[in-house]
Every structure is written in C-alpha cells, then in structure tokens.
Amino acid sequence: MTTETTEPGQVRPFAAVLGELRHGAVLDQASVDLQALVAKVVDTGKKGKLVLTVEVGPMKGNPDALLVNADVKTTAPVVTNEAVFFPDRNGNLQRDDPRQAAIPGLRIAPGTDRDNVKDLSL
Template identity: 35%
Template sequence: MTDRRRTDPLTGEVIEDPPIRPFADWLREQANGKTHNELGEALWDLIARVEETRKKGTLALTITVEPMPKSDGNVLVISDNIQLKLPEFKRDASVAYVDRNGNLSRNNPRQPTLTGLRDASAPESTTIREAQ
C-alpha cells in the first residue's frame, strides 16, 4: 500500500503510517448494524438464485462520505446504498397474432374457423370384448 501520513487536528502531531481500523469493524456499526445484516441477507439471496438459475448476479455496496454541514470538518456523514441484481429465470415465450382491431390473439385471424366439428373419440364407458 501507499505510505500514509495524518496530522492530529488537536495537537498538530504528524502520524506516520497510522493504524487503520478494519473495514469489517466499521461495517458492523454502520446504520446500527443494518447495513451489515442487509448485506448478509442479500448475499444469501444472490447465492441461492445463482444456484437455481446457473446465471451470474451482482451485489454492490456504495459508500458515500460527506462533511456534516456547519461542522468544523471532523464530523462526517456516511451513507450507503446496497444494489442487488439477481439473475432472472428463463421465461417461456408465446406466439400471438394481431387481430383486425390491433389486439393480441392466440388464434390466427387469417385462418378460417372450422365449424361443425365434434369429438370422435370413444366414450370412456365403452369396453372391448375379448375374443372367445
């Protein structure tokens, strides 16, 4: 990593390579732990959906840091945004025709409708006699 230097705002002391707090420690405290919990749930949901669909998905955390308005500079507002993009299941397509009114129809409006048709299948109560 790079060399880091910080000047203590109270004493003016220059601190070379100050110890850096682990990110996970901060994350557990962000929004009273809500961000940490939501990320855990989102990751679980993402893993489950990837296993089901065999497609990739993404989970992104965006952290915004800005100075607190009307503060002396050492008060910061930290906000976060979690974006979860689950892979989609394959959806079946269907075929439809456009009728003369511009509506979708399952029937082809250019094909004539046959009338007078009846079901010629044998009734269920009919039995076949065995040859004697």
C-alpha cells in the same frame, strides 16, 4: 458512540466501520441479500451481483465530522420463460423441428421436463 482510537498509520478494519452503520443493519442486510442472491444464482445457473456503496461527505456546520452512508443493491439473475419452438408451413409453433426427420425408436424418457434446460454459457 465509540471510544476506540487508532494510532497514526493504523487502519481501522472496514467491517468494523460498517458494523456501526445503523447498529449493524447494513451488514445484516448485505448478508441476507447475499444469501438470496446465491440461491438465485444456484437456481438459474446465471450470474448475479451485489454492490455495496459507501458514500462519505462533509457534515454541514461541523468541519470535523463526516456523514457516512452505505447502500446495498443486488442484481439477481432473471429467470426467463423462453423455450425453443419451430414454425411449421402454416405459421404454427411446435416443439419439434418439422424439417428434421424423426429417428425411429427414439423417445423422451418418462419424467423428463423439456423446459428444464439450463444455459451453461457464461
């Protein structure tokens, strides 16, 4: 239990209140989730989201007390397994467009991963 009081008009920092929820576990979880989300965003090049929801409600049987609950949810970017293929006349899929003429002497550089293409559209 905290003994900290605030003067009228003084606003207690939001982080201080969150730090007391489950003895700081909410802030710890939000930190871990944010770090994982950042890693996924960097890895995929797509955006993600972290939402912290704080719910405040009256406590039954005690009109002077409030119940405070916090929930952390992340929406991480999804890595898709899609790749571009072209159908030939027989309905078979291939990586190169069969309708496009080949350019003589053009080749793929060694060590290039054709599936390692990032979508830069936001």
